Amino acid sequence: MARPARVLACTCSSAMLPLAGCAGIQSALVPKGGEALDIDPLFWTSAGVAMAVMAMVTILVAVALRGPVRWRQVLSREWFLTGGGIVLPIVVLTFLLVYGFLVMQAGATRMSAAGEHVVTVTGKRWWWRVVYRTPEGREVESANELRLPVGRKVMVRLLSDDVIHSFWVPQLAGKLDMIPGRINVLTLEAAEPGISRGQCAEYCGGAHALMAFHVVAMPAAEYDAWLAREAMPARVPASAEEERGAALFTANGCGACHTIAGTRAQGRLGPDLTHVGSRRSIGAATLPNDAAAFARWIAENDHIKPENLMPPYRNLAPDELRALGAFLDLLE
């Protein structure tokens, strides 16, 4: 029942959405790994049951309203009431409930099979701190982007130290809250390489709407190489403009909040910028990642993402902003 139903829904939705099609980057209907693949058939089964029951009720109401007298007499019998109102729901719901329990249990099994790959994601207002552990046990920090090796089960520890957030990558798994004082664990497993989008699903005040991130699933070997690169210090500025940007970075106290490994900037309040240039977005998937966007963000972040905790640096002249943008863009 699951497959035809999906084809149906896909057709419906693409009829409504000729442009976007069904390849939504943040769509739970396009599962690409782990728990999302387990939930998908359960979802379609329950949706199918719902549609069938809805159709049945519609027909029954129609018959009750305008059907032949004989049929209507049948509908008003006591056994119809007990059969339709009690026995039928019990049978159908028992089936769905058992199916649901089995999928829940699959989650437990997946978790106990998760290997030594651990990533810690901390919900912040309003961005994500992502800390990887290298095979040597070193911690490597990144932000607003999660990279996953395809085919490996990765244990994601979810924390928060301010308000409650919720970690959700619809293509890979259901959501799990990040709650101050607790550690929740979610096992992710990407089935194929590709990019999907996640977003905070628990209202966390202020810029909740602009707290998203990307998940990049890459072949395991590429992932290992990437992680090794990620653990290295930042690139050194080469051009004069980049050097000027680096100097402005220091002079304006950016290091109070941001870390760039290998420099004196060791702040821990904001995202780690060591390899910021290699990420897909800035401002928690609010802006694209290029030099111009960096410049815009630095001066206008309070307009781009209201209430975010970084002060707007409108004191900087356009050429200074360009230099800073060039410097940050360099940090791949």
Place this chain on the structure above:
Amino acid sequence: MVAIGLGLLAVSGLYNVAATRPHFRPVDHLIKFALRRSISLHSLGVLLPDLTDPALAQLGREHFATGCAPCHSQPGHARHPIARGMLPSPPRLEGAASRWETRELFWIVRHGLKFTGMPAWTGRDRDDEVWAVVAYLQRMPHDDDTVPAREKRTPALGFGIDEPSPLARCAACHGDGRRRPVHASVPVLHGQKEGYLARALSEYHDGRRQSGIMEPLAAVLSAEDIGRIARHFAEADRPAAVARPGDARVARGRRIFREGVPRQELPACRSCHAPETSAQFPLLDGLSGHYVEAQLGLFRSGVRSGTTHGRIMSVIAERLSPEQIADIAAFLDSGGERAPVPAEARREGE
């Protein structure tokens, strides 16, 4: 009937508004009565701070000399001839403290009075400055009759005549290399970064930064004046820090200054306020706790968020609690980074 009568009076233009003729006596009484009632009612919510500090009154006197004396005249001085032509005539303020409640004085200085020529305080929401003037008004000699009228000098200050050099005007309040500023609410400028000083004066000049004291003074400065003043102070030596014994408050302030408060997303103060950072970011060492506390309060409440730099600081100051502001102020008051760190605090820091 009364309304129609008043209307006719107004339309006819018979009432003479010339300042050469005083109001009819009943009108005068009515106006004064309404004025007193209005001031009394509107000043009801004013909360009095501690005004006993003589230094505060001294600061008030400095402002009084430039801002108030031209009309109200100074004790021991005769009234300025132009001010004499005003109606209602600006009262002499000796003994004003006995005619008005303190809260009423504050309210008048803060808000000014309609139809009298008394202006409102220039620096919007800078109530802290107004209190200095009130403190001075309270201490003004009650009776100036001891000085014979002919010996009273006409005022030397005001209306742009006989201005002393701008630098001397600065030193009057901010002190010089040896002398501390007149009052703790006045910042030390010596040894401050030049860029910051120039920016601050321009902001006052353009009315972007609020101060009833600094705005009028900076308004008359030219760009060259500003540059000259900034350079002068930047090149001077910072006055020696008055190291005070550190208490728990100072230790907490030191911690915030050096490490910030990660839980509150608060960066360390010194990551921006340090000699090696942008010339636009002021040095904080040696500033008085009073000044720091007041300014952080202004950032926090948004009064100082009007400038590009102020906006940066107010975003951060919003995260500080009043207690933390007091801690930081205590730390800077004790000499800041330049003060010797007590042994136990050094251990704690490590």
Place this chain on the structure above:
Amino acid sequence: MRSEPTASFWGTLLYILAGPLLWAVQFTLIYAGHTAACLPAVPETLAVPLVAVPTVAAALAAVAFILRQEAFARALGAPEPPRAAALHAIARIAVLLALVAVIWSGFALALVDSCLAGR
């Protein structure tokens, strides 16, 4: 109306709510018991009896109620069966409904790991 004994309100209430109350007790017990079993100091295996015992007991009580409904009605001071047929039907169906809920939450034990919090 006068000649018959006045029905006890609280008894009648207990009688028609017997099923749902049974469910409420079982649900409270298994939820609290399971929470206790998942405390760090308590062995996880304790969850099985802590959930199974109340479930079975509640199911048996429900069956007992249906079999001996008249006796329960009399004991509680509810109007007795011939007098208020609707009341007794209501009590009976309510117990059956509760029985379904009792069994549904109880059998989760057989399919789902007990204290695992992550996924």
Place this chain on the structure above:
Amino acid sequence: MNRAGPDDLPNALPRPPGEEEKLKRVWATPRGWRILSAVNNTVVGVAYLGFAFLFFLLAGVVALVMRTQLAVPGNDVVGQDLYNQLFTMHGTTMMFLFAVPAMEALGVLLLPQMLAARDLPFPRLSAFAIWAYVIGGLVFFSTIFYGLAPKGGWFMYPPLTLTEYSPGDNADFWLLGIGFIEISAIAGAIEIVVGTLRTRPPGMSLTKMPIFAWAMLIFAAMIMFAFPAVILATMLLEIERAFGWPFFSAEKGGDPLLWQHLFWFFGHPEVYIIFLPAAGLVSMIVPAMARRPLIGYRLIVVALIGTGFFSFGLWVHHMFATGLPALSLAFFSAVSMAVAIPSGIQVFSWIATIAASEGRFRITTPSLFVLGFLAIFTLGGLTGVMVALVPVDLQVHDTYFVVAHFHYVLIGGMVFPLFATFYYWAPMVSRRRLSETLGRITFWLMFIGFNVAFLPMHLTGLRGMPRRVWTYPGDVGWDMLNMISTVGAFILAAGVLVFIVDLLRNFRPTAGGGGAGDPWGAGTLEWLPGDVYAARSIPLVRSREPLWDQPNLAREVEEGRHFLPNAPTGGRETLVCSPVEAKPEYVLQMPGPGWSHVLAAIFMAGFFLLLTVKLVVPAVLSGIACIIACIWWGWSLDPGPVKGDVPIGAGIVLPTYVSGPRSHAWWAMIVLVFVATSLYIAYVFSYLYLWVVSPDAWSPHGAPALPPATWPLASGALVAAGAAAMLLAGRRLPAPGRPSATAPLLLAFAALAMTGAVVLEVLGHWYSGLRPGQNAYAAATYMASVLNVQVGIAVVLLAGYAIARSLVGCLDAVRRVNFDNCAILYPYGAVQILLSLLLVHGFPRMAG
């Protein structure tokens, strides 16, 4: 009476002259501006419903603004901060200021009519609740215009709503708004429980009650058990915000999830609190339109009871994504499924009744809305089943799928029945019917608009759009769907607009008098002819549809041939019957219009509002004024047995004054005790929950050692002595007319003893060095005393009041209701205090 045939009615003709005029005079509705003092259930019920509808419109406008903002990606019609306030206001207003009050309003308006009672048993209480609600609600809603509106979401999760992340008064206004609805909901619950159980007409046994009365009874019972949880939660949150007692801060041993448990223990039943009365309304309209009794009456009663119970066992399904142990989630998943069965029963019942119609089911505006309800609610229920499956919920939780689901359930399950109600019952309170033509236009616009707005949202959610976002990017496939939803929202709004036009053209309220008659030929008692006094005489009921089964009933009632056709005590009165079988027990004398309850409402509103804006002194003054108004209000309510016994017909002579378990006041106190009990249970849950989360904070490891056992023992002994004094006082009440000082002295001692016990308990902990801000343990420990102080104050006020009554000679062994009220609350308070002592002093010793 069973044997009384149609010709053997309780009262004979002709009726004495002037009898009806006297009734009219006694029950007259005040005219002009004095109508504010009115208490007639039809008058205040219409006003109540009107204000609830006003809030529906306001919150609806807020929704339109939000839909406009979301029409296109990256829109900036409203900014982030305003949007966050808007969705908080929309949810809060719809839930607390519209849905619950609207249902209570229908209870006030319809219940007494359906039960042929002259009014609710506590007329001024409902008027008080309404005024408090109106003032509080309007002030609360107006905060949106000053940027002061709360912005933590209608669920107000801490830590986001703690002062650290929500400085300013915004969040406090939410707590204020919900405070009013808590008070008026509980007042309403008392009214409805006592009204349904005690003021039914003779012969209407429990199983002959109209389904709506069952629904309201269960509704009120659910309020009794659900609201205390949120009352406690809001107390804890406000205390943490104002004084820093760490209930929800993780770093001091608190837990943000405690709020979620308490809030949803209220919040989920809340949904059914809204839905059950609506289902009850449908169960009234369907048989009327089918001209057939409801098929499956018993099953529907079971369904209502089952829903009422199960709804308390699925609060965690709002917390499936919080990371609780899987088996716990499974329990709640199972109950979430179980609650679907009752809904199935009801849907099939309605279908069966429609099928059984005499001729064909009549298609009128009310039946259109009922059919619309059936379609929409069924779909909402089915997506509810999907959401009850834990894994599916993990994907759709907090997305637009859930937004679609609960709008299907709430608009389908509550708003459509409400509109059916407007059209169906308007003739009962209006001199003119609403227009069938405009009604049909309203229905089709609303039905089409609703589905256009909300059906696409299922897909929007599945495509990953979270709730509560003020903006979204254009490249993730949500833009077209959102545009469609926005268009639908405006169509829906157009339907409501047409309804308002209809209302303005045709609704002519009768201020308590008779309406436009019975256009539907329905079978229940609210369609009896009547006037300001409701039905002329209170009928003897033999079936569930008396008007169908007793063809002459309307005429007989109108002629005054049934019970109580007059006003024998000279004031307002109604008949009180036994709760199960409805045998007449006494004639209840009830108060008429007055100002005391209006003043009490105004001052109570003043108290909370002033407190919210931190004006403590005026707030306290207002609170004192409120208490004075309450005393003035209560002073006239205990008439005593002066009127003696009166005949009501059929040779039955009933007393006009009773005390003890037969009196309506006793029942009201019992309801209050239930409310207090569930509040206390919620507290015990919180205490134990916090211990489970952070046992390290508990004494003696994480906090100072408990005070020595002498403290709690002394405290317990005091309160036990007080209880004994209370018992003795009950026996020493003087005979009428023979004043004695013994009882007042004993009462005073009892009140003092309870005060002393509470004070001792607080002092003990204070001297042991424990401070409430220290950690979660300390906060939980002091919280027990906060609750005890609450009960203690109530006991002291009631005791003081009883002493005052006794000093003026209004309290004796017969006229003892004022004493009984205190005598019910006192043992409750004593037990609560003793349990607190056991928990607070025993548990740490046992667990540590």
